[in-house]
Amino acid sequence: MRALVIDDGKLRVEERPTPTPEADQVLVDVASAGLNRADTMQARGLYPAPPGWPPDVPGLEFAGTVAATGRGVKALNEGDRVLGIVGGGAHATHLITKEDLCSRLSDELDMVAAGGIPEAFITAHDALVTQGDLRPGQRVLIHGVGSGVGTAAVQVARLLGATTVGTSRTEAKLLKAEELGLDQGVLASESMADEIGEVDVVIDLIGGDYLATDVEVCRVRGRIVIVGLLAGARTTLNLAAVLSKRLTIRGTTLRARPDYEKALAARAFEREVLPSLQHGDTQVVVDNVFMLDDAAAAYEYMLSNEGYGKTIIDCRGGLGRTAE
Amino acid sequence: MRALVIDDGKLRVEERPTPTPEADQVLVDVASAGLNRADTMQARGLYPAPPGWPPDVPGLEFAGTVAATGRGVKALNEGDRVLGIVGGGAHATHLITKEDLCSRLSDELDMVAAGGIPEAFITAHDALVTQGDLRPGQRVLIHGVGSGVGTAAVQVARLLGATTVGTSRTEAKLLKAEELGLDQGVLASESMADEIGEVDVVIDLIGGDYLATDVEVCRVRGRIVIVGLLAGARTTLNLAAVLSKRLTIRGTTLRARPDYEKALAARAFEREVLPSLQHGDTQVVVDNVFMLDDAAAAYEYMLSNEGYGKTIIDCRGGLGRTAE
Numbered sequence: 001m002r003a004l005v006i007d008d009g010k011l012r013v014e015e016r017p018t019p020t021p022e023a024d025q026v027l028v029d030v031a032s033a034g035l036n037r038a039d040t041m042q043a044r045g046l047y048p049a050p051p052g053w054p055p056d057v058p059g060l061e062f063a064g065t066v067a068a069t070g071r072g073v074k075a076l077n078e079g080d081r082v083l084g085i086v087g088g089g090a091h092a093t094h095l096i097t098k099e100d101l102c103s104r105l106s107d108e109l110d111m112v113a114a115g116g117i118p119e120a121f122i123t124a125h126d127a128l129v130t131q132g133d134l135r136p137g138q139r140v141l142i143h144g145v146g147s148g149v150g151t152a153a154v155q156v157a158r159l160l161g162a163t164t165v166g167t168s169r170t171e172a173k174l175l176k177a178e179e180l181g182l183d184q185g186v187l188a189s190e191s192m193a194d195e196i197g198e199v200d201v202v203i204d205l206i207g208g209d210y211l212a213t214d215v216e217v218c219r220v221r222g223r224i225v226i227v228g229l230l231a232g233a234r235t236t237l238n239l240a241a242v243l244s245k246r247l248t249i250r251g252t253t254l255r256a257r258p259d260y261e262k263a264l265a266a267r268a269f270e271r272e273v274l275p276s277l278q279h280g281d282t283q284v285v286v287d288n289v290f291m292l293d294d295a296a297a298a299y300e301y302m303l304s305n306e307g308y309g310k311t312i313i314d315c316r317g318g319l320g321r322t323a324e
Numbered sequence: 325m326r327a328l329v330i331d332d333g334k335l336r337v338e339e340r341p342t343p344t345p346e347a348d349q350v351l352v353d354v355a356s357a358g359l360n361r362a363d364t365m366q367a368r369g370l371y372p373a374p375p376g377w378p379p380d381v382p383g384l385e386f387a388g389t390v391a392a393t394g395r396g397v398k399a400l401n402e403g404d405r406v407l408g409i410v411g412g413g414a415h416a417t418h419l420i421t422k423e424d425l426c427s428r429l430s431d432e433l434d435m436v437a438a439g440g441i442p443e444a445f446i447t448a449h450d451a452l453v454t455q456g457d458l459r460p461g462q463r464v465l466i467h468g469v470g471s472g473v474g475t476a477a478v479q480v481a482r483l484l485g486a487t488t489v490g491t492s493r494t495e496a497k498l499l500k501a502e503e504l505g506l507d508q509g510v511l512a513s514e515s516m517a518d519e520i521g522e523v524d525v526v527i528d529l530i531g532g533d534y535l536a537t538d539v540e541v542c543r544v545r546g547r548i549v550i551v552g553l554l555a556g557a558r559t560t561l562n563l564a565a566v567l568s569k570r571l572t573i574r575g576t577t578l579r580a581r582p583d584y585e586k587a588l589a590a591r592a593f594e595r596e597v598l599p600s601l602q603h604g605d606t607q608v609v610v611d612n613v614f615m616l617d618d619a620a621a622a623y624e625y626m627l628s629n630e631g632y633g634k635t636i637i638d639c640r641g642g643l644g645r646t647a648e
């Protein structure tokens with residue numbers, strides 16, 4: 001197999017022996033794997049892999065085909081098309097994961113795009129529903145609406161019968177998000193609270209001083225789910241508003257969760273989101289596809305913050321193939 | 325009836341016509357009523373009464389006897405002993421409230437002490453269980469452990485099978501709280517986090533910079549419930565820790581809740597806490613009892629922060645009676 005390896009802050013593709021699945025594990029022939037900010041932090045040595053996952057091969061999500069199954073694997077067979085989140089190792093031609101972390105796919109899905117589904121859609125569904133308790137008819141604010149998670153959250157919220165307002169620093173991303181079903185786009189600024197109006201739930205991929213806006217726009221019993229910290233980790237908090245409006249502020253991340261919690265999030269996603277992806281009502285927004293051999297360029301590109309939707313690594317075998 | 329009236333920042337006891345209960349309401353002959361910080365803020369003009377409650381008579385909790393019932397009242401009869409939380413009006417000899425906000429009492433409870441039960445114990449139970457999801461075997465930190473809510477929270481947490489660590493700025497309050505069952509007392513200081521160790525839930529009656537300690541001591545998936553803001557409303561927050569530990573920070577207050585939510589909290593308290601109060605396994609800690617005519621002195625006393633447990637107003641009729 002071939003894997004993208006982090007070596008002292010540098011990325012290179014390396015030949016490694018293809019592993020054999022142990023009990024409850026499957027070997028996946030990876031078709032594609034989304035790129036996430038956590039990967040770029042891991043590559044820079046700022047975010048060690050969670051325990052039990054490859055320490056030097058990044059990649060937190062995948063789509064591919066089951067190539068071999070370990071003892072005790074019941075629901076999956078060789079040749080099954082699957083996708084899922086993992087704690088690392090997906091930026092490679094082959095990946096060992098657990099059966100419980102895989103969701104089976106129908107044949108309709110494009111397998112290159114599918115590698116960008118798991119992190120964005122499982123995170124969005126988990127943040128909106130499991131963490132944010134979003135209900136039909138409620139209004140949700142999505143900061144960073146042009147990101148992978150943001151474009152997924154717009155669609156999942158609509159699927160749930162909620163209304164969406166999204167922010168971005170780029171007008172063009174707002175216009176594209178409106179094509180996806182975003183009800184109201186707001187250009188990010190210090191005074192954006194007035195334009196946003198009142199909301200029940202906030203999905204905040206930006207953090208930092210955006211939290212002050214979140215607290216301001218939340219209705220009584222509002223829920224603020226912090227998913228990312230692009231604008232920084234330290235901020236001030238108005239506890240009087242948190243108390244009088246009885247707000248909930250919750251931090252969330254999939255990567256650090258133990259596997260049984262990742263599996264729980266995957267089951268909820270399978271039940272409530274995957275059918276709509278398979279029917280095509282909901283779609284992963286693909287920004288850019290890089291070949292595994294060009295993965296280092298994908299990591300550079302993500303840091304430019306210019307992407308809209310998911311950056312995906314095409315991991316299908318051969319050297320020198322070009323992206324579709 | 326006689327009522328404590330707020331008049332331009334001053335408190336005085338005034339004769340008023342005794343009201344008649346309307347549909348679903350009861351008239352209560354008030355035996356006693358706890359004093360809360362929200363009352364002292366209301367008296368200073370800083371915290372208007374919630375809608376639907378007397379604007380100028382404070383008092384958020386009571387114990388007493390049903391004196392009359394309105395149309396549609398089903399479970400209560402004249403002469404029943406009751407206690408409950410209200411949105412105001414309890415610092416008076418008589419009070420109109422709703423049947424749903426009353427909990428019936430057995431004959432064993434001392435009716436002067438009982439007026440200090442509802443806010444402290446309903447708040448503590450709601451914060452620990454409903455907001456904080458405290459489970460048996462978990463460890464809970466209680467800041468301001470010598471307060472009415474603090475002394476109730478120590479006992480309710482023990483009742484639930486949890487372990488308690490409490491902070492106070494006064495060594496003597498910690499020693500008294502240990503007599504109540506507090507497992508570990510910690511003198512409040514800037515470096516208290518080390519001494520506290522790890523906890524699953526925080527009940528924070530202090531706010532301000534205590535939040536930094538709360539975030540530091542919480543385990544993964546910890547819950548921080550902000551109940552009071554004695555140390556101030558503005559603070560800084562380490563969002564990176566909130567995200568990586570997947571913490572929940574939640575503000576709570578009973579006073580601002582609509583009546584149906586107050587009634588829900590009262591039902592949970594009746595089921596899980598009241599039996600233990602009636603058996604005497606759990607007790608309200610009475611710091612001081614003031615007669616209704618001396619209520620202004622009680623308000624002064626509370627601001628000294630020297631109390632341990634509840635300050636209670638004895639509202640039983642006659643002028644010139646002395647406290648028991």
